[in-house]
Amino acid sequence: MDFGLTEEQRLVVETTRSFVEKELYPHEAEVERSGHLRREIVEEVKAKAIAAGLYAANIPAEHGGAGLDTLTWLLYEKELGRANYALHWTCVARPSNILCAGTPDQIERYLKPCVRGETWDCLAMTEPGAGSDLRGMKATARQGKRGGWVLNGTKHFISHADIAGFVIAFMASGEDDTPRGPRKRITAFFVDRGTPGLTIRDGYRNVSHRGYTNSIIEFDDVRLPAEQVLGEPHRGFEVANRWLGATRLQVGATCLGRAERAFAHAVEWAATRQQFGQPIGRFQGIGFKLADMAVEMKAAELMILEAGWKYDQGTATDADMAAAKLKATEMLAMVADEAIQIHGGMGLMEELPLERIWRDARVERIWEGTSEIQRHIISRALLRPFGA
Structure with a gap:
């Protein structure tokens, strides 16, 4: 290797x-x-x-x-x-890789302008009453009497929708009967900004990632022609699973970068800050923190990069990506917190990026699947061979 x-x-x-x-x-x-x-x-x-x-x-x-x-x-x-x-x-x-799943016309209309920097896309999945349980979404798409579709419902926590030129909206478009009860069908749609019935409102003030906005999107009898479907009708989950799988690794990778930045500040401070006649890094209480931080960072990096390598080989599993995301996001929380602890009160001051990294770290264990969801994916994969 x-x-x-x-x-x-x-x-x-x-x-x-x-x-x-x-x-x-x-x-x-x-x-x-x-x-x-x-x-x-x-x-x-x-x-x-x-x-x-x-x-x-x-x-x-x-x-x-x-x-x-x-x-x-x-x-x-x-x-x-x-x-x-x-x-x-x-x-x-x-731009979201899911745009690559579009038809040639959709790629010209939506993907290529994003690549050229002329506009941005946004993904609308999460709803006020359906976060991790996407099958529980209430926003609907029904087929019109004269063809096409009619969309209704509300999405929230939609990243950078305020600047996006269009929305990729995932809507419940019917139900299938299964042995475990009704199972919602999901269809993905392109919805252009300015489409009648589409309203994009300011979202919530967020402690993490200042300047990175979230919005509330409302669909009120939004009428779309059939060619606005992304992928096939009722197959939205298949499209998402094929093209959005690596986004969890993207979250984990950005966590690695922020952790390295926080760690570099912590090491420099521990080496130069003098207390009781010596650098504070020589005290075990500080030196051991640095050692633990370094080990956790290395473990998370190896897991992210291995999962990425396996993704390219076509061998990555959901559990691989869930474990990598879980480790990287929880590692960042630990490193950011310990970096501030090593700096003492100075770590909370705006003169250093540590308080920002500490605040920003919190959302990473929530979006793109909470830590609990990642653990569920991992444990389910472990038990499945035994039929449990």
Whole structure:
């Protein structure tokens, strides 16, 4: 097994890290203090990201993206993850891979403008009464009498819907009878901004990821032609499972980058802060914290990269990705907390990025599947061979 990076991977890492430090870090203080990412910053940094070849790097080259394999993409995500989330996600956008499942016309209309930086997409799944239980969604799509579809319902916690040019909406479109009771069918749709009946409202104020917005989306008799279906009718879950599986690894990879940034501050502080005539890192109470942080970071990194490698080989399981996401997100929470503890009161001050990393870490154990959901996936995989 080769643990070394290829020349291409080293170049991707170095280029992305340099871009993050030079183009994203300088804007962090403004975004953190205002809670708002100015459009002027977005356009300036986006143009530089496109020129650097870092924009839409997750999208296949045939559609205009960089075409990174999953493992290299995760290394790239790790470097982007060092910065404020709103900055790297909005200014160095990675369109949803699910757009690749569209028809040729849909790819031209929706995917390619995202790749060119002309617009953004957003995914609308979560509802006020259906979070982890997507089969429990209440928002509906019914087929009209004259063809097409009519959408009704509400979605919330929809990331960056305020700037998106269109919504990829997942709606309950019927039911199947199964031995375990009725099972909802799900259909995915493209819904253009400005479509009659579509309303996008401001969401909730969030302790994590300032400047990265969430919205509430309401569908009130939104009428769509049949060609607005993404994939096949009633097969929305199949489309999502095929194209969105690696998003859990993306979350984990960005956690690795933030953990490394927090850890670097902690090590430097422990080596230079003097107490009782010596660096505080020489006291076991601090030195052992650093050792534990380093071990947890290494374990999480290996799990994320192994899962990414297996994804490229076509051998990754849901349990592989769930375990990697679980480990990385819980590792970040631990590292961020210990980094602040090592700094003492200074760790909570805005002069350092630690209090931001600590706040931002909290949402990682919730979105893209809670830690409890990840544990459920893992335990179910362990018990399944025994029929339990």
